[in-house]
Amino acid sequence: MLTSKQPNLESLTSINADGSRYFLHPADVRGRFTLFRRLFGVLLLAIYVLLPWIPIGGHPAVFLDLASRRFHFFGLTFLAQDLWIGFFLLTGLGFSLFYVTALFGRLWCGWACPYTVFLEHLYRRIERIVDGDSTARRRLADASWTSAKVVRRIVKHGLYILVSLLIAHVFLSYFVSLTRLYEFMKQSPRHHVGVFGVMLFLTGCLYFSFAWFREQFCIILCPYGRIQSALTDDDTVIIGYDRNRGEPRGKKSDPDAGDCIACSRCVHVCPTGIDIRNGLQLECIGCAGCIDACDEVMDKVGRPRGLIRYDSLNGLEQKRRRIWRPRVALYTGLLALGATVMGLFLSGLHSATMEIVRMPGQPYYFAENLIRNQYRVHLVTKRHEETSFTFEVAGLPEGAIVTGLDDLVLTAEKESVQTFIVQVPAAHFKGTFSIELTSTVGPSGEKLVDRIDFLGPSPYLLSNP
Numbered sequence: 008m009l010t011s012k013q014p015n016l017e018s019l020t021s022i023n024a025d026g027s028r029y030f031l032h033p034a035d036v037r038g039r040f041t042l043f044r045r046l047f048g049v050l051l052l053a054i055y056v057l058l059p060w061i062p063i064g065g066h067p068a069v070f071l072d073l074a075s076r077r078f079h080f081f082g083l084t085f086l087a088q089d090l091w092i093g094f095f096l097l098t099g100l101g102f103s104l105f106y107v108t109a110l111f112g113r114l115w116c117g118w119a120c121p122y123t124v125f126l127e128h129l130y131r132r133i134e135r136i137v138d139g140d141s142t143a144r145r146r147l148a149d150a151s152w153t154s155a156k157v158v159r160r161i162v163k164h165g166l167y168i169l170v171s172l173l174i175a176h177v178f179l180s181y182f183v184s185l186t187r188l189y190e191f192m193k194q195s196p197r198h199h200v201g202v203f204g205v206m207l208f209l210t211g212c213l214y215f216s217f218a219w220f221r222e223q224f225c226i227i228l229c230p231y232g233r234i235q236s237a238l239t240d241d242d243t244v245i246i247g248y249d250r251n252r253g254e255p256r257g258k259k260s261d262p263d264a265g266d267c268i269a270c271s272r273c274v275h276v277c278p279t280g281i282d283i284r285n286g287l288q289l290e291c292i293g294c295a296g297c298i299d300a301c302d303e304v305m306d307k308v309g310r311p312r313g314l315i316r317y318d319s320l321n322g323l324e325q326k327r328r329r330i331w332r333p334r335v336a337l338y339t340g341l342l343a344l345g346a347t348v349m350g351l352f353l354s355g356l357h358s359a360t361m362e363i364v365r366m367p368g369q370p371y372y373f374a375e376n377l378i379r380n381q382y383r384v385h386l387v388t389k390r391h392e393e394t395s396f397t398f399e400v401a402g403l404p405e406g407a408i409v410t411g412l413d414d415l416v417l418t419a420e421k422e423s424v425q426t427f428i429v430q431v432p433a434a435h436f437k438g439t440f441s442i443e444l445t446s447t448v449g450p451s452g453e454k455l456v457d458r459i460d461f462l463g464p465s466p467y468l469l470s471n472p
């Protein structure tokens with residue numbers, strides 16, 4: 008019953024010697040970490056589902072509107088040309104993960120990773136309800152195909168597919184908005200083949216991952232698990248077994264034995280099928296299941312909790328524990344630097360963007376002692392209401408005339424392209440110079456500024472025709 012394979016450090020429990028899959032059936036576990044983890048998982052699931060529903064500034068809290076290349080995050084709107092800020096966002100997230108890993112190991116994996124959240128708090132829950140506890144599941148898996156087994160399999164996999172469909176729809180709503188998704192759902196798939204295809208593909212991936220692939224993703228595919236050993240050290244808080252206290256293992260009645268009674272409960276509850284008593288291993292996702300399992304056992308045998316616990320390797324060896332160390336200082340510095348730079352850029356974000364470009368074709372025209380440059384000004388407003396724009400050109404020499412640059416009003420989240428001309432008398436042209444266009448956004452009074460060169464013939468040629 009339960010995990011009949013004994014985990015070792017030479018091979019993966021979930022893969023047999025012939026390469027076939029050994030399906031794990033982790034046992035149920037109760038305890039304070041399991042409870043907090045479950046509550047936290049429910050909170051995260053609620054956040055994932057509700058973000059596309061909560062309106063902030065006229066848009067869902069998170070809406071990645073690929074069709075119009077506008078990305079809405081908690082009231083901030085980014086256009087495609089603002090996406091360089093994503094670099095800071097991604098590196099910031101990366102350094103945050105480094106930081107958390109250096110301090111607390113794979114806390115992210117066990118508690119907050121969406122993969123773990125979906126697997127542990129949705130799919131495994133369904134399996135537990137339909138197939139029963141780990142003993143019942145293993146017995147059912149080993150049993151021959153009876154009508155009862157077929158019915159259970161149909162119900163379980165039907166629910167898996169239903170949940171996968173729901174998650175795929177929630178995921179899509181981040182990109183197409185709930186309103187449009189609802190419209191799509193009311194129409195025949197023929198009218199939106201692409202979106203329908205993405206939804207089916209996602210559903211298939213989710214079903215495959217959570218019905219069958221499961222912990223293999225964390226063990227084999229996830230790159231974060233691979234690099235964790237480079238991010239942690241002997242002072243990182245991990246989940247570990249207190250070898251000094253637990254060894255030698257033996258019966259409770261054995262006076263020479265340590266505190267571990269060799270019940271293997273910590274192995275049976277492990278979702279990745281490892282024995283934490285063999286030390287920290289790549290497969291450990293930091294779910295804390297073995298802590299709760301062992302604490303329960305210690306309570307029963309009347310020994311202190313914490314034989315398996317959150318501690319650093321130094322702490323488990325009764326050496327001095329250190330939180331502040333060079334790598335933590337480095338990650339803190341990088342995180343603070345990234346947050347400051349991103350904060351500065353975000354505070355400089357405008358509610359509209361303006362860009363001047365030169366009209367294609369000749370760089371300038373020269374006729375009747377006038378030099379003429381033609382430009383296009385591209386304006387995009389991110390505001391959800393009507394926005395007015397007034398213009399002012401600076402840096403012009405005496406006698407210069409600007410035509411075609413009219414004040415304008417843009418409706419919500421629209422853009423406009425205006426062509427305007429700057430003419431400078433040849434007598435006042437002393438070589439290439441820069442003009443500065445300022446647009447005042449009403450009613451906020453924000454200033455958008457862009458510069459572009461005014462080109463003309465060489466002043467030498469002008470004075471020596």
Ligand code: SF4
Nearest residue numbers: 267268270271273301
């Ligand atoms: S649950 Fe605790 S007592 Fe039981 S085998 Fe694991 S470490 Fe030993």
Ligand code: SF4
Nearest residue numbers: 277291292294295297
């Ligand atoms: S060893 Fe413990 S913390 Fe690590 S995955 Fe297994 S049960 Fe979770």
